[in-house]
Amino acid sequence: xxxxxxxxxxxxxxxxxxxxxxxxxxxxxxxxxxxxxxxxxxxxxxxxxxxxxxxxxxxxxxxxxxxxxxxxxxxxxxxxxxxxxxxxxxxxxxxxxxxxxxxxxxxxxxxxxxxxxxxxxxxxxxxxxxxxxxxxxxxxxxxxxxxxxxxxxxxxxxxxxxxxxxxxxxxxxxxxxxxxxxxxxxxxxxxxxxxxxxxxxxxxxxxxxxxxxxxxxxxxxxxxxxxxxxxxxxxxxxxxxxxxxxxxxxxxxxxxxxxxxxxxxxxxx
Amino acid sequence: xxxxxxxxxxxxxxxxxxxxxxxxxxxxxxxxxxxxxxxxxxxxxxxxxxxxxxxxxxxxxxxxxxxxxxxxxxxxxxxxxxxxxxxxxxxxxxxxxxxxxxxxxxxxxxxxxxxxxxxxxxxxxxxxxxxxxxxxxxxxxxxxxxxxxxxxxxxxxxxxxxxxxxxxxxxxxxxxxxxxxxxxxxxxxxxxxxxxxxxxxxxxxxxxxxxxxxxxxxxxxxxxxxxxxxxxxxxxxxxxxxxxxxxxxxxxxxxxxxxxxxxxxxxxxxxxxxxxxxxxxxxxxxxxxxxxxxxxxxxxxxxxxxxxx
Numbered sequence: 001x002x003x004x005x006x007x008x009x010x011x012x013x014x015x016x017x018x019x020x021x022x023x024x025x026x027x028x029x030x031x032x033x034x035x036x037x038x039x040x041x042x043x044x045x046x047x048x049x050x051x052x053x054x055x056x057x058x059x060x061x062x063x064x065x066x067x068x069x070x071x072x073x074x075x076x077x078x079x080x081x082x083x084x085x086x087x088x089x090x091x092x093x094x095x096x097x098x099x100x101x102x103x104x105x106x107x108x109x110x111x112x113x114x115x116x117x118x119x120x121x122x123x124x125x126x127x128x129x130x131x132x133x134x135x136x137x138x139x140x141x142x143x144x145x146x147x148x149x150x151x152x153x154x155x156x157x158x159x160x161x162x163x164x165x166x167x168x169x170x171x172x173x174x175x176x177x178x179x180x181x182x183x184x185x186x187x188x189x190x191x192x193x194x195x196x197x198x199x200x201x202x203x204x205x206x207x208x209x210x211x212x213x214x215x216x217x218x219x220x221x222x223x224x225x226x227x228x229x230x231x232x233x234x235x236x237x238x239x240x241x242x243x244x245x246x247x248x249x250x251x252x253x254x255x256x257x258x259x260x261x262x263x264x265x266x267x268x269x
Numbered sequence: 270x271x272x273x274x275x276x277x278x279x280x281x282x283x284x285x286x287x288x289x290x291x292x293x294x295x296x297x298x299x300x301x302x303x304x305x306x307x308x309x310x311x312x313x314x315x316x317x318x319x320x321x322x323x324x325x326x327x328x329x330x331x332x333x334x335x336x337x338x339x340x341x342x343x344x345x346x347x348x349x350x351x352x353x354x355x356x357x358x359x360x361x362x363x364x365x366x367x368x369x370x371x372x373x374x375x376x377x378x379x380x381x382x383x384x385x386x387x388x389x390x391x392x393x394x395x396x397x398x399x400x401x402x403x404x405x406x407x408x409x410x411x412x413x414x415x416x417x418x419x420x421x422x423x424x425x426x427x428x429x430x431x432x433x434x435x436x437x438x439x440x441x442x443x444x445x446x447x448x449x450x451x452x453x454x455x456x457x458x459x460x461x462x463x464x465x466x467x468x469x470x471x472x473x474x475x476x477x478x479x480x481x482x483x484x485x486x487x488x489x490x491x492x493x494x495x496x497x498x499x500x501x502x503x504x505x506x507x508x509x510x511x512x513x514x515x516x517x518x519x520x521x522x523x524x525x526x527x528x529x530x531x532x533x534x535x536x537x538x539x540x541x542x543x544x545x546x547x548x549x550x551x552x553x554x555x556x557x558x559x560x561x562x563x564x565x566x567x568x569x570x571x572x573x574x575x576x577x578x
Contacts, residue, residue: 089300
């Protein structure tokens with residue numbers, strides 16, 4: 001690469017990065033300054049946390065955060081357990097119908113519960129679970145993507161390891177727990193991060209099945225907060241926006257490398 | 270049964286006798302049972318009942334649903350809003366996918382070399398990926414606000430009058446497309462970054478010795494070698510183009526006059542604002558058919574071994 005090319009590439013990279021960061025930087029600016037500086041970019045503008053305080057007090061965000069936390073933890077724990085069991089079955093057992101069932105599981109990569117809102121709402125209604133946190137989680141507790149990802153990892157585990165464990169008298173579940181799960185730790189981290197950010201951010205389905213403060217996750221809470229026409233200032237809405245994405249954003253900035261690698265690993269398998 | 274089909278040594282099967290085999294079957298089925306029960310309950314069964322319900326009427330009050338044949342489909346064909354959102358969705362896919370893929374390749378090429386501030390630049394590209402789409406929409410709404418938002422402020426500095434990008438039928442969909450690209454490009458970048466790192470540097474080295482320029486190397490070596498990634502990313506992008514509508518709720522509400530509404534958003538409005546679930550099911554069947562067509566097309570157009578083994 002010539003020196004000119006190099007300068008061109010670096011300039012392109014930086015210009016694109018500046019464009020990319022602009023919307024977020026703008027949101028950060030308005031959130032941390034008094035509302036009269038919303039669109040006035042003065043270097044000496046006073047910093048304030050006032051907007052965050054206002055947003056926090058204007059809507060039950062503490063409860064929304066708790067709901068999201070319960071939701072995301074529940075989903076990830078269930079996904080780990082259910083997907084691990086199924087992945088182990090697919091990777092290490094032979095039985096009639098295995099390949100057909102596996103294709104059906106993979107079909108979920110194409111047809112996601114996200115688009116089947118009408119029928120899934122009917123199912124949740126029939127189960128009597130409308131407006132519960134469980135209702136938000138249920139369609140996602142078993143994921144075809146998770147089964148696929150963990151199965152791929154389990155298939156790389158050498159057979160000799162579980163032969164050895166079997167000779168020592170370990171049963172299938174003990175082997176799974178003692179041999180397979182520890183060897184697949186990086187993939188659990190990857191899948192966990194992808195899943196947490198996916199379900200933290202999910203909006204449409206929670207919007208449909210929840211209608212009270214006790215069940216709403218932050219995304220739905222934020223949309224209600226920012227669309228109700230109550231003359232809320234922009235700076236406060238932006239503060240609320242940053243607040244709801246805050247935990248993920250901070251986690252991302254701290255563990256940037258793990259995040260990027262996890263998304264990569266989860267996608268490439 | 271092919272020997273060593275999934276890495277199992279042949280001896281493994283020979284050892285098994287008949288009762289062991291059937292116990293293995295039962296263990297296998299039991300392991301799958303919980304996950305499959307949920308997957309079937311919330312994906313496969315609803316996909317089938319959607320089709321069934323599209324031939325029914327919407328139950329209203331004391332009137333239960335009844336079989337109405339193709340009535341819902343006749344209504345669909347005569348429904349201008351349906352055609353509008355379908356065309357919108359196709360434009361939305363055409364507008365977001367190629368641009369975000371091109372940008373993500375550029376981003377990956379940019380940050381694949383060492384330079385001061387590389388990790389900051391990479392972070393700038395990737396950050397939108399971890400933000401909720403609903404938060405992204407809020408951030409951009411402020412950008413787009415007529416007269417007051419940053420876009421108007423910049424245009425105003427050049428003596429341009431007020432714009433209302435979200436409020437005008439000609440630009441609303443375009444404004445939504447821009448937001449989607451911003452959110453997605455950084456996500457796709459990391460797959461290209463992984464692909465770039467897997468390409469042996471000797472290839473470009475050799476081409477350079479032969480006198481090839483940067484653009485030729487990209488067009489003849491880098492891009493073709495990244496084809497599996499492009500396929501994987503495009504599949505994701507197409508599914509997302511039909512699946513993600515969160516930002517429409519905040520930015521335009523599908524308006525003005527459905528100019529920025531997409532299929533899933535219309536399904537939501539029909540089923541949960543007007544509670545016409547039978548028609549909602551009919552629209553969902555169209556969605557399933559589109560995804561099915563896409564899957565078949567992909568099956569015939571590409572070697573399906575490209576992206577997963």
